[in-house]
Every structure is written in C-alpha cells, then in structure tokens.
Amino acid sequence: MKNLIAELILISLLTAVVLLGIHEYSSSPSYTPVVERTEQVMGTYASITICDRNTTRANLALDAAFEEIKRIDTLMSLYNESSEVAALNRNGMNWTPLSSDTIYVLTKAGYYSRLSNGSFDITCNPLVQLWMVKVREEHRMPTPDEIKEASELVGYEHLIINEELSRARFDKEGMSITLGGIAKGYAVDRACEILLEAGIKHALVNIGGDMRAVGDKNGAPWEVALQNPRNKAEFILLLELENESVATSGDYERYFFLKDRIHHIINPKTGHSADECMSVTVITPRCIDADALATAVFVLGPEEGKALLDERGLKGLIIASDKRLIKSEAFR
Numbered sequence: 001m002k003n004l005i006a007e008l009i010l011i012s013l014l015t016a017v018v019l020l021g022i023h024e025y026s027s028s029p030s031y032t033p034v035v036e037r038t039e040q041v042m043g044t045y046a047s048i049t050i051c052d053r054n055t056t057r058a059n060l061a062l063d064a065a066f067e068e069i070k071r072i073d074t075l076m077s078l079y080n081e082s083s084e085v086a087a088l089n090r091n092g093m094n095w096t097p098l099s100s101d102t103i104y105v106l107t108k109a110g111y112y113s114r115l116s117n118g119s120f121d122i123t124c125n126p127l128v129q130l131w132m133v134k135v136r137e138e139h140r141m142p143t144p145d146e147i148k149e150a151s152e153l154v155g156y157e158h159l160i161i162n163e164e165l166s167r168a169r170f171d172k173e174g175m176s177i178t179l180g181g182i183a184k185g186y187a188v189d190r191a192c193e194i195l196l197e198a199g200i201k202h203a204l205v206n207i208g209g210d211m212r213a214v215g216d217k218n219g220a221p222w223e224v225a226l227q228n229p230r231n232k233a234e235f236i237l238l239l240e241l242e243n244e245s246v247a248t249s250g251d252y253e254r255y256f257f258l259k260d261r262i263h264h265i266i267n268p269k270t271g272h273s274a275d276e277c278m279s280v281t282v283i284t285p286r287c288i289d290a291d292a293l294a295t296a297v298f299v300l301g302p303e304e305g306k307a308l309l310d311e312r313g314l315k316g317l318i319i320a321s322d323k324r325l326i327k328s329e330a331f332r
C-alpha cells in the first residue's frame with residue numbers, strides 16, 4: 001500500500017513536470033498529513049494537495065472539489081455537446097439560458113476583452129478551429145481568404161450577455177466562443193471555495209498549471225517552479241504562493257510546426273498565432289484573473305503586456321520570443 005502511494009505521488013509529480021507550465025515543487029518536510037490526488041479533467045491534469053490533520057475530512061473535501069471541477073467542465077467544455085458553451089454556439093443569434101457560473105465567466109471575459117483592447121477575446125473560436133483543426137489536419141497554411149473569413153466572425157462586442165435573465169446570444173450569424181483561456185482559472189477558484197467551505201485551510205489546486213494556494217503549506221509558502229519554455233526539465237524561477245494564484249500561457253503546450261511554430265493562442269488582430277512571447281506568468285489573488293490576464297498579455301506582447309500589468313500594479317513575468325525576461329514592476 002505504502003509503495004503504491006509512493007508510486008502514485010511519483011507519477012503525479014512526474015506528470016506535473018512533464019505536462020504543466022508550472023508544477024508543484026517538491027515540498028519541505030511537513031508534520032501534518034498531506035493528501036494529494038491527480039485526475040484527468042478539462043483536457044489536462046488536475047491535482048489537489050491538502051494539508052490537514054483530519055485525513056477523512058481532507059479526502060471528503062478532495063471528492064467535493066473534483067466534483068466541482070467536473071461540473072464546471074460539463075458547463076463550459078467546447079467539445080461536450082450538452083455543455084452550455086456548445087448550446088450557445090449552436091443557438092447563435094437565439095438566446096441560450098445559462099447558469100450563473102457561465103454568465104460570470106462570460107462577463108469576466110468581456111471585462112478582459114475591453115481591458116486588453118480585444119487581445120483577449122473568447123469569440124476567437126473560428127480562428128482557433130481554423131489553425132488548430134483545419135490547418136493542422138491539412139498540413140497547409142490557410143489562405144488569406146480563410147483567415148479573413150474566420151476573422152470576420154470574431155468580435156467580443158457581438159456577444160450579448162443578459163445578466164438579469166441569465167442568458168446570452170450573438171448578434172451576428174456564425175460566431176462561436178471557446179473558454180479555453182479562462183475556464184480553468186474559474187474551475188480552480190471554485191475548487192478552492194469548496195475546500196474552504198469544507199474547513200480546509202492549507203491546500204494547493206492545480207489545473208494544467210493554473211494554480212491557487214489556499215493559505216500556506218503549514219507555515220511555509222507553497223512553492224511552484226516555473227519551467228523554461230524551451231526546456232521543460234529546467235526551472236528558471238521558484239515562486240512562493242500564499243493565498244494567491246498563478247497562471248501561465250505558453251506557446252509550448254499545444255503547438256505544431258508548419259513553416260513557423262503554430263500554437264493555440266491567437267492574436268485576433270492578425271488572425272495568426274500570437275508570436276511575441278514564449279510564455280507569460282501572472283500572479284493575482286483569484287485564478288480566473290491570472291488565467292485571462294496571462295492569455296491577454298501573451299497576445300499583447302512584452303511591451304503592451306507589461307504596460308497593462310504595470311497600470312494595475314500586477315505581478316507578472318514575460319518571456320519574450322527573443323528570450324528577454326521581463327518582470328512587471330510589482331514582481332521585482
């Protein structure tokens with residue numbers, strides 16, 4: 001049994017190293033039992049670590065937190081036909097009734113679209129599908145017409161959200177959204193709220209590298225290592241987290257080569273993969289904000305991205321495509 005647990009812990013640590021932009025750094029000795037679980041969800045791995053004297057309570061809290069992550073995934077997955085996002089995309093200009101969770105995420109997304117002047121835009125789905133599905137399958141660059149056609153279906157101002165009646169629709173035919181740049185952060189926040197409700201005071205929730213620390217790790221901060229985007233085995237920085245979140249957007253998780261590196265973060269202004277950064281890490285209290293901001297800054301590029309972080313006194317680290325390491329003022 002002990003061997004099995006050791007093996008599981010090792011496997012989950014290795015998965016974290018291999019798959020995540022950031023992973024939980026191996027821990028300092030702790031005298032309170034640590035309960036950890038990793039599951040595959042939201043197209044990636046989620047792991048939750050809890051320090052609590054009461055392991056029964058910790059395990060029940062883990063169950064509830066994973067249930068919550070799955071509930072969010074069921075609402076927001078693009079690929080699940082019965083999700084609210086799929087319904088909204090199908091219904092187009094007709095209203096789609098939505099849960100308060102989805103309304104909240106759509107509203108946050110709209111806020112970050114305005115803040116980033118359209119660099120963050122969940123309606124970029126037609127461009128994501130063009131690059132990450134069609135171009136990838138057909139092994140050819142898209143024609144300017146294909147890019148133009150998809151770009152014409154992008155524009156956050158065409159997504160109409162009615163908060164009072166909890167529903168949304170597009171005001172233009174053929175549009176669709178993807179919450180890939182924000183839903184993981186929201187799911188991390190929800191999981192943390194469930195843990196707090198269950199009386200947990202020390203935990204780390206990690207979904208695909210988007211993380212939030214509940215409290216500290218029994219007196220010491222949670223430590224997470226930031227990977228080198230071009231050599232994942234190498235860590236370039238150790239972050240200490242306590243009651244805060246971190247998210248990373250990178251060009252090295254979902255990509256392929258066709259002339260240039262093509263990856264899943266799209267610049268809605270050019271209709272191509274955003275090419276000014278290799279990775280962007282943002283630290284905020286809530287994970288939904290870090291997730292959306294990391295994507296937004298990645299698209300804006302090092303100069304405009306840093307300016308956005310500095311205007312709001314936010315902590316962030318940008319690794320530019322030319323390998324420059326740029327820290328926001330608050331990060332220094």
Ligand code: ADP
Pocket residue numbers: 119120121122124128178179180181182208248249250253264265266267268291294295299
């Ligand atoms: P990851 O999913 O690797 O953590 P991100 O949080 O940056 O990285 O999210 C990337 C996803 O966000 C893409 O797969 C796509 O679904 C969506 N996306 C791509 N470009 C944008 C954009 N400009 N604005 C908002 N969402 C985007």
Ligand code: MG
Pocket residue numbers: 180181182247248249290291292293294295
């Ligand atoms: Mg993001």
